[in-house]
Amino acid sequence: MFSRMKSDIQAVFDNDPAARSVFEVIFTYSGLHAIWAHRLAHWFFNRRWFTIARIISQVSRFMTGIEIHPGARIGRRLFIDHGMGVVIGETCEIGDDVVLYQGVTLGGTGKEKGKRHPTIGNNVVIASGAKVLGSFRVGDNAKIGANAVVLEEVPENSTVVGLKARIVKRNGVSLNKLDHDKLPDPLIEVFRHMEKQIQELRTEVERLQGELKRFNGGVQPYESKSI
Numbered sequence: 001m002f003s004r005m006k007s008d009i010q011a012v013f014d015n016d017p018a019a020r021s022v023f024e025v026i027f028t029y030s031g032l033h034a035i036w037a038h039r040l041a042h043w044f045f046n047r048r049w050f051t052i053a054r055i056i057s058q059v060s061r062f063m064t065g066i067e068i069h070p071g072a073r074i075g076r077r078l079f080i081d082h083g084m085g086v087v088i089g090e091t092c093e094i095g096d097d098v099v100l101y102q103g104v105t106l107g108g109t110g111k112e113k114g115k116r117h118p119t120i121g122n123n124v125v126i127a128s129g130a131k132v133l134g135s136f137r138v139g140d141n142a143k144i145g146a147n148a149v150v151l152e153e154v155p156e157n158s159t160v161v162g163l164k165a166r167i168v169k170r171n172g173v174s175l176n177k178l179d180h181d182k183l184p185d186p187l188i189e190v191f192r193h194m195e196k197q198i199q200e201l202r203t204e205v206e207r208l209q210g211e212l213k214r215f216n217g218g219v220q221p222y223e224s225k226s227i
């Protein structure tokens, strides 16, 4: 048990350049507190003491802002940075050396029964705010960009970003450079529509001015302002 706690503390130093001392890490890293509380809750869960397990998990959630279901299976050296808003579902499995940032959800879609939550491989980074929803696998060494919504399997050594997330990098090679001009952007669409309407109005005003001038025998009826 102590060797595992030691490796948990080491994982903080490996992943957070801001960590200064073992004392500070033990007393101020809520990610660490949540993982240790989860080990206790998981121990009770495995012995079918489900209510005690849930109580420990909920007290830990209250203290740390991190909700880990007691049934979740977590590997070695998980590092949860900042922590607040992290949710890890009951049938979630997490490999070794995984990093989760604040606001990550490893959840279900609400449409599956049984195994409903993702399986995260080894050495995976899941950036802040990312949602990984469903019972698929995220391969070893994968990176999930901040705020990505991942709804399907992620191959190993890949980076996925966006909503819904797609692969942008695999085995260190960038795929499909993001064509920002081809991404649907509702705001740009509204501006394009407005621009088209202004152009149509301008043409119509010019036509009416021409007609009025002809009607007045070539005399400009009023001072034309540029539009």
Ligand SMILES: CC(C)(COP(=O)(O)OP(=O)(O)OC[C@H]1O[C@@H](n2cnc3c(N)ncnc32)[C@H](O)[C@@H]1OP(=O)(O)O)[C@@H](O)C(=O)NCCC(=O)NCCS
Pocket (backbone or CB within 6 Å): 082, 101, 125, 126, 127, 128, 143, 144, 145, 146, 147, 148, 159, 161, 162, 168, 169, 174, 177, 178
């Ligand atoms: C995803 C991440 C791990 C980088 O992985 P990487 O494999 O090194 O990927 P890259 O930085 O080479 O980015 C690949 C492409 O995805 C884009 N990208 C990266 N993160 C993105 C995101 N969250 N949303 C949209 N696009 C993103 C990059 O701009 C790049 O696009 P390009 O190929 O058109 O230039 C990193 O961006 C990240 O999110 N880190 C964690 C940050 C975090 O949560 N910090 C919290 C601190 S409190």
